[in-house]
Amino acid sequence: MNILVINAGSSSLKYQLFRMPDEKPVCTGLVERIGQADAFIRHKQWEGDAEKVTERTGGLPDHYASLHEVLAILATPGTGVISSPDDIAVVGHRVVHGGEQFADPTIITPAVKETIRTLFSLAPLHNPANYTCIEVAEKTFPHARQVAVFDTAFHQTMPPQAYRYALPESYYREKRIRVYGFHGTSHKYVTQKAMVWLQKPDAKLISIHLGNGCSMAAVDSGRSIDTSMGFGPLAGLIMGTRSGDIDPSVVFHLMESEGKTEAEISALLNKQSGLLGLTGTNDMRDIRKAVRASDAQATLACDLYAYRVRKYIGAYTAVLNGLDAIIFTAGVGENDVDIRESICQDLDYLGIRLDLEKNRTATPGLRAIQSADSRVAILVVPTNEELEIAQQCYRLPGT
Numbered sequence: 001m002n003i004l005v006i007n008a009g010s011s012s013l014k015y016q017l018f019r020m021p022d023e024k025p026v027c028t029g030l031v032e033r034i035g036q037a038d039a040f041i042r043h044k045q046w047e048g049d050a051e052k053v054t055e056r057t058g059g060l061p062d063h064y065a066s067l068h069e070v071l072a073i074l075a076t077p078g079t080g081v082i083s084s085p086d087d088i089a090v091v092g093h094r095v096v097h098g099g100e101q102f103a104d105p106t107i108i109t110p111a112v113k114e115t116i117r118t119l120f121s122l123a124p125l126h127n128p129a130n131y132t133c134i135e136v137a138e139k140t141f142p143h144a145r146q147v148a149v150f151d152t153a154f155h156q157t158m159p160p161q162a163y164r165y166a167l168p169e170s171y172y173r174e175k176r177i178r179v180y181g182f183h184g185t186s187h188k189y190v191t192q193k194a195m196v197w198l199q200k201p202d203a204k205l206i207s208i209h210l211g212n213g214c215s216m217a218a219v220d221s222g223r224s225i226d227t228s229m230g231f232g233p234l235a236g237l238i239m240g241t242r243s244g245d246i247d248p249s250v251v252f253h254l255m256e257s258e259g260k261t262e263a264e265i266s267a268l269l270n271k272q273s274g275l276l277g278l279t280g281t282n283d284m285r286d287i288r289k290a291v292r293a294s295d296a297q298a299t300l301a302c303d304l305y306a307y308r309v310r311k312y313i314g315a316y317t318a319v320l321n322g323l324d325a326i327i328f329t330a331g332v333g334e335n336d337v338d339i340r341e342s343i344c345q346d347l348d349y350l351g352i353r354l355d356l357e358k359n360r361t362a363t364p365g366l367r368a369i370q371s372a373d374s375r376v377a378i379l380v381v382p383t384n385e386e387l388e389i390a391q392q393c394y395r396l397p398g399t
């Protein structure tokens, strides 16, 4: 049975086709910098042991165009991996915001789609793209089972003290205003890998997902007990284009003093802030080059970025009342050795000591980079949201 997984992030679209139950990836790919002139697709597929890579640049203004282009590659006669739409039994969709309704993988019905639509304004960079991908997949694979796996699901175990805001009670009871948390599929995947590696099912873990969107989760015995994103994926860490935590007074001030509209404020905080706002680019690879060239603004941005993560490490060590491991994952977390070094600086008090040499040695798969005298393990765990989604889809009764 083939399961195609579509993971639409804020600036990217990732996909993998798995043969189940052996979880063998048939092909995988990534569309990056969607909407920019240098957007590109990198598609990889395997024939026996041979790996074939196809690359294509430009002409990818949005997630709709990107998915169409990807599906064209998958179905190209002669070279593609799909010869008929019926080759695909299940399409697993990453959906970022599921509100309080969804704690499990869910078969997509018109009612589920309607709920995803009602949450557009809470996750404006994600839910519209996720919805678009569902519509395209429904048309392309009319006989496949379409399943949504929500970023919010893993965090549904948080206790009220972590997920409630101190607003009048009716705002929760009637409007469901609360912390939802995101990147749950990734936090779940990497913390489970870490628990197996530590051989400790009751491990106290801090998962640090640093991609274009960034978030952290405090995970105790496999359950999320707190997370840095909130009602929407805007709170917490500094991200590619999002501000992260900010005093709401700034919003009132900008509305009053400059007459900014709600749409302008949303664009400011979601699309023009974070690393992009501070440096002019949201890509950490470019910022890293600028830091090496002694660019002061890029250096400041990295300092702010690392400092915010360190603050949350302190907070989450407190709420966990102990710590077995911190986990770095996603595009920046897995690849940027300098940001890991800055984040782990001066955390000896918490028992966190990085081995500088191990940190700089890139090997594939999970790796431990703490020094021999570190009380806490420091792990780099490559995330695989697509595999986690495929596994959840496969386990769904009836698949």
Ligand SMILES: Nc1ncnc2c1ncn2[C@@H]1O[C@H](COP(=O)(O)OP(=O)(O)O)[C@@H](O)[C@H]1O
Residues within 6 Å of the ligand: 009, 010, 011, 012, 210, 211, 212, 213, 240, 282, 283, 284, 285, 288, 330, 331, 332, 335, 336
């Ligand atoms: N080698 C690298 N060094 C530093 N940053 C990197 C590297 N590779 C990727 N990144 C960063 O990872 C980000 C994308 O991470 P990813 O987890 O794929 O994000 P998302 O899923 O949110 O689109 C890019 O914006 C880039 O800044």
Ligand SMILES: CC(=O)OP(=O)(O)O
Residues within 6 Å of the ligand: 008, 009, 010, 011, 096, 126, 151, 182, 183, 211, 212, 213, 214, 233
């Ligand atoms: C929720 C979120 O920010 O996702 P991504 O990092 O994929 O943009």
Ligand SMILES: [Mg+2]
Residues within 6 Å of the ligand: 009, 211, 212
């Ligand atoms: Mg992502």
